[in-house]
Amino acid sequence: MGLFAKFKEAWLKPMSFDSLNEGFYDDLEEALILADVGMDTAVDAVAQLKKRAYAKLLTHEEDVKNALRDILTEKLSVGDPALDLSTRPSVALIIGVNGVGKTTSIGKLAHRLKNEGKKVLLCAGDTFRAAAADQLEIWAERAGVDIVRQNEGADPGAVLFDSLAAAKARNTDVVLCDTAGRLHNKDNLMKELAKLRKIIDREAPNAAKETLLVLDATTGQNGLIQARQFKETAGLTGIILTKLDGTAKGGIVIAIAQELQVPVKFVGLGEGIDDLRPFDAREFVNDLI
Amino acid sequence: MAFEGLSEKLNAAFKKLRGKGRLTEADVREGMREVRLALLEADVSYKVVKDFVAQVTDRCVGADVLDSLTPGQQIVKIVNEELTALMGGSNARLTFASKGPTIVMMVGLQGAGKTTNGAKLAGLMRRQFGKRPLLVACDVYRPAAINQLQVVGKQLDIPVFEMGQADPVHIAEEAVKYARDHGNDMVFLDTAGRLHIDEALMDELKAIKAAVKPTEILLVVDAMTGQDAVNAASAFDEALGIDGVLLTKLDGDARGGAALSIRAATGKPIKFVGTGEKLDMIELFHPERMASRILGMGDMLTFIEKA
Ligand SMILES: Nc1nc2c(ncn2[C@@H]2O[C@H](COP(=O)(O)OP(=O)(O)OP(=O)(O)O)[C@@H](O)[C@H]2O)c(=O)[nH]1
Ligand SMILES: Nc1nc2c(ncn2[C@@H]2O[C@H](COP(=O)(O)OP(=O)(O)OP(=O)(O)O)[C@@H](O)[C@H]2O)c(=O)[nH]1
Ligand SMILES: [Mg+2]
Ligand SMILES: [Mg+2]
Numbered sequence: 001m002g003l004f005a006k007f008k009e010a011w012l013k014p015m016s017f018d019s020l021n022e023g024f025y026d027d028l029e030e031a032l033i034l035a036d037v038g039m040d041t042a043v044d045a046v047a048q049l050k051k052r053a054y055a056k057l058l059t060h061e062e063d064v065k066n067a068l069r070d071i072l073t074e075k076l077s078v079g080d081p082a083l084d085l086s087t088r089p090s091v092a093l094i095i096g097v098n099g100v101g102k103t104t105s106i107g108k109l110a111h112r113l114k115n116e117g118k119k120v121l122l123c124a125g126d127t128f129r130a131a132a133a134d135q136l137e138i139w140a141e142r143a144g145v146d147i148v149r150q151n152e153g154a155d156p157g158a159v160l161f162d163s164l165a166a167a168k169a170r171n172t173d174v175v176l177c178d179t180a181g182r183l184h185n186k187d188n189l190m191k192e193l194a195k196l197r198k199i200i201d202r203e204a205p206n207a208a209k210e211t212l213l214v215l216d217a218t219t220g221q222n223g224l225i226q227a228r229q230f231k232e233t234a235g236l237t238g239i240i241l242t243k244l245d246g247t248a249k250g251g252i253v254i255a256i257a258q259e260l261q262v263p264v265k266f267v268g269l270g271e272g273i274d275d276l277r278p279f280d281a282r283e284f285v286n287d288l289i
Numbered sequence: 290m291a292f293e294g295l296s297e298k299l300n301a302a303f304k305k306l307r308g309k310g311r312l313t314e315a316d317v318r319e320g321m322r323e324v325r326l327a328l329l330e331a332d333v334s335y336k337v338v339k340d341f342v343a344q345v346t347d348r349c350v351g352a353d354v355l356d357s358l359t360p361g362q363q364i365v366k367i368v369n370e371e372l373t374a375l376m377g378g379s380n381a382r383l384t385f386a387s388k389g390p391t392i393v394m395m396v397g398l399q400g401a402g403k404t405t406n407g408a409k410l411a412g413l414m415r416r417q418f419g420k421r422p423l424l425v426a427c428d429v430y431r432p433a434a435i436n437q438l439q440v441v442g443k444q445l446d447i448p449v450f451e452m453g454q455a456d457p458v459h460i461a462e463e464a465v466k467y468a469r470d471h472g473n474d475m476v477f478l479d480t481a482g483r484l485h486i487d488e489a490l491m492d493e494l495k496a497i498k499a500a501v502k503p504t505e506i507l508l509v510v511d512a513m514t515g516q517d518a519v520n521a522a523s524a525f526d527e528a529l530g531i532d533g534v535l536l537t538k539l540d541g542d543a544r545g546g547a548a549l550s551i552r553a554a555t556g557k558p559i560k561f562v563g564t565g566e567k568l569d570m571i572e573l574f575h576p577e578r579m580a581s582r583i584l585g586m587g588d589m590l591t592f593i594e595k596a
Contacts, residue, residue, distance in 0.1 A: 030335060036515040039329050098538060098566065099400030099511065107432075129566070130405075130440035131433040138432035152440070181566075183541040218398065220332035220515020222543035243399065246484045248517035271399070271430070 020064060025050065028068060028289065035288045036220050037251035041258065045071050069285045075254050076281040079263035084237070085118070087208040089167040091175045091200050094240075095193060095230055096214035098181030101242035101268055103132065105214055106176045107139025108268070108276035114145055118173040123163035124149035125156045125196065126180040136178050142273055146170070156180070156192065157199055164203045184229035197234045210237045212265065217243045217250030227256045236260065241279070242268030249288050317349045320364065333546035334519045337375075337553040345371050375549055376576035381533060381558035383414070386504045390423075390468045392476045394501075396494055396529065397509035398521055399482030402537035404434065406509055406563045407477045408441040409571040410535070413561075414475055415447070423473035425464040426451035427497065428481035438479055445568055448473070457481070458496045465501050478503065485524030494529055505532045507560065510547060512538045518547035519554040526555040536574065537563035 025046055032042035049068045058064050084090065092109075094102050103126070110120045122140050124147060126132035133149040140147035148163040160177060167175045179196065182189035200209060213230050215223055230236060241250050244267050253264050264279040321342050328338045348367050385391045395407040411422035424442050426449060428434035435451050442449035448471075450464040461478055468476045478497065483490035498506065508522060508531045525531055534551055539562045548559055559574040 033329060034335050034516050036332075036517070039326060097513070097541070099402060101400065129437075130444070131436035134436045135431075135433035142432075183538065185542045186540075216400065216511075216513075218511070218515060218517045218521070219513050220543070220546070221330055222332070222513045222541065223515075225542060243484075246398070246517065247486060247520045248515065252515070 020053065020059070020061065024061065024064075028065070031289045032251065035249035035251035036223075037288075038221055038224065038255045041075075041251075041255045045075070045254075065289065068289060069282070072254060072285045072288065073281045076257050076264065076284070078257045078261045079238070081238070081263045081265050081279055083210055083265060084208045085113075085174055085210075087206060089121075089164075089172045089175050089204065090208035090210070091164070091167075091177065091204055092210040092212060093177045093179065093196065093200060093234065094212050094214060095179050095234055096181065097183050097226055100181070100214045100216040100219075101240075102126075102181065102214045103135050103139065103178050104271065105240050105242060105266070105268055105276060106136065106178050107143055108273055109266070110139065110143040110145045110176055111273045112276060113174055113176075114143055119171065120145040120174050120176060121163060121167050121170070121172045122147040123160055123175055123177040125159055125163075125177045127152055127154045127156050127159060128180040132178070132180065139273075146172070157195055160196055160199050161203060164200070184226045184233075190229065190233045193230075194233050211235050212238050212240050213262070214240045214242060215250070215253065215256075217241055218246065218248040219250075219252060221252065223252035224255050224259065227260055227262065231260055231262065236262045238263055238265035240264075240266045240268065240276075244287075245269045245275070250284075251288055314350045317346060317364065321346050321349070324368065328546060328549075331544035331546035332515045332518070332550075334516060334550035334554065336519070337550050340553075341371065341375065341549075372549075373577060375553055377552055377558045381560050382573070383410075383505055383560065384532070390465065390474050390476050391420075391505070392465060392478065392501055392503040393505045393507060394478040394480065394494075394497065394503040395507055395509055395535075396480050396525060396531070397482065398484065398511075401482065401509040401511045402535075402563055403482065403509045404428070404437055404479050405441065405566065405568070406535055406537055406561070406571060407479050408438070408445060408447070409563065409568050410507075410561065411447050411475065411477050412445045412568055413571050420475045421473050422447055422475040422477060423464065423468045423471070424449045425461065425476060425478045427457040427460050427464075427478050429454045429457055429460075430481045434479075434481065441568060457493060458500050461497045461501045485521045485528075491524075491528050498529055507531065507533050507535050508551075508557075509535045509537060510551060512536050512545040512547060512562075513541060513543040514547040518550045522551040523554050526557060531555065531557050533558050533560040535559070535561045535563065540564045540570070 029042050029046045048071050052067050053064050094106055096102050113120050122136055124133040124136045137147055148166050150159050163175055211234050213236050241253055241264050244250055266276050267279050269275045325338055325342045345368055349364050395403040397403050414420040414422055424438055424447055426435045426438045439449050450467055452460045506529050508525050536548055536559050562572050562574050564570045
């Protein structure tokens with residue numbers, strides 16, 4: 001829009017506070033729900049917004065929208081969005097339900113860390129899914145980093161144990177551990193995950209540790225339940241939100257950040273090796289509404 | 290189980306209504322607000338919820354309902370009927386080709402479960418109908434996609450056709466020829482995951498369709514999908530004209546509102562559901578069961594009897 005048109009619009013449509021009626025706020029609430037933010041968070045955010053708009057005497061739609069963006073950004077600003085890789089080695093365990101993008105994100109992250117000058121080792125901890133280790137091995141080649149793997153059907157704990165030993169022997173900076181996709185309501189698989197967590201705590205007690213939950217942006221309200229369960233089983237230090245290159249918005253991470261105080265650390269924006277970016281809350285929110 | 294939470298919510302909403310004798314129009318609208326909330330929390334598409342609630346409200350505020358002595362019971366019946374209608378009528382099966390091999394093309398977003406469930410379906414067809422399926426590796430992009438298909442093929446003892454990283458259209462054509470020559474009466478094309486907004490890759494699917502004229506194009510959808518289900522399903526349907534949907538990962542605890550959304554948005558039936566990672570974990574989709582599950586029909590029926 002040209003400057004004159006903008007000026008004219010601002011001049012001819014001065015909004016009084018009253019003219020921002022319920023319809024306007026309903027539309028914002030609808031936009032949030034369509035972005036998978038969830039009913040509770042959407043209602044809460046809009047209630048907060050009404051108060052703020054009133055307190056700050058906001059009368060223009062765009063100003064009010066910006067205030068909503070502020071509120072959502074605040075909700076997302078929890079914890080430290082950077083990875084803690086302060087020890088050698090440091091260990092990152094990558095977990096999540098089936099098909100969300102764990103293995104791919106590890107490939108991208110390995111590439112990123114290597115470019116930062118770190119020596120990276122991948123642990124093929126998914127010994128269950130067909131060709132999972134082959135897939136990770138291709139990513140290791142692409143990123144030019146080491147991998148420790150065993151045969152399909154091997155004990156993932158044994159692979160992890162080997163990887164940690166190899167990391168110490170080879171002076172590795174970061175171990176990125178892939179795990180099999182598992183639904184959070186499966187007790188036996190969650191117990192297996194808790195075991196992996198314990199192996200890391202035992203074998204690398206002083207290492208800086210990250211436990212990253214990979215979440216598919218197309219996931220709806222179930223995402224919050226996933227995050228709760230994985231946090232309880234393995235602890236969570238961050239989230240990788242994948243597939244944001246589609247039309248899904250991934251709004252459920254706002255509810256997750258709020259309830260569990262776990263920050264989003266990275267976003268996945270495609271299937272290529274460079275398609276992983278640090279999370280920018282403001283940018284994310286601007287895409288949301 | 291999927292939908293459990295939704296049925297609880299609906300039950301709670303109707304329990305409130307049940308307390309009263311006769312319902313006013315305002316009562317009905319109050320109950321519908323809870324229905325709306327429950328459906329949205331179950332990830333049913335915003336627009337579908339809006340239409341659904343409007344339709345049910347209209348029917349419920351009809352004179353005969355409000356005048357009835359047991360309006361709560363009437364409303365439950367109506368919600369149930371409308372929901373069942375939305376889920377589709379009788380359960381739909383795969384169509385078999387009248388001549389030549391039946392070609393089933395698995396399509397969908399990344400990670401939805403195409404490869405695994407294509408293989409499961411091939412196994413099911415062999416078990417149920419004595420078919421001799423062939424799995425075809427048309428995903429030439431995902432790292433180790435071909436290996437993955439070979440591994441599941443081996444586990445099921447079903448042959449896998451692959452040509453490495455060749456053109457997927459060409460692979461599909463050659464696979465169909467191979468099937469004809471080798472007595473395979475069903476061909477399952479495992480295509481790469483793709484975004485519905487990726488024009489180049491959507492064009493690739495159209496080209497495969499034009500080249501081999503599949504008997505069935507099945508859209509594979511993750512049951513955990515949120516509001517985006519409608520966008521993705523509509524786009525795949527518009528581009529390809531899908532014949533049905535395979536809903537995966539129903540062994541999770543997602544309420545699976547996507548099932549309703551997709552059905553409403555495309556009008557295409559859900560034909561199968563995936564209920565686990567193992568290769569025999571696939572079932573026929575039963576719309577009436579799914580609708581009952583949404584509404585918690587067990588509870589609902591006892592409630593109706595008491596009302
Ligand atoms: N468009 C897009 N696709 C992605 C992204 N991240 C991963 N994928 C794709 O999603 C699919 C699944 O990715 P994987 O890395 O195999 O997922 P996973 O979580 O390891 O899967 P399992 O090990 O089977 O549980 C693949 O086709 C990836 O290429 C992303 O950010 N955007
Ligand atoms: N729990 C559960 N997992 C499933 C089901 N169907 C598939 N999966 C898992 O979901 C993940 C993705 O499945 P794939 O078959 O590789 O998905 P895809 O659509 O072929 O993925 P791309 O080719 O990368 O697009 C794997 O870990 C599967 O084991 C199911 O019904 N239940
Ligand atoms: Mg994986
Ligand atoms: Mg696949």
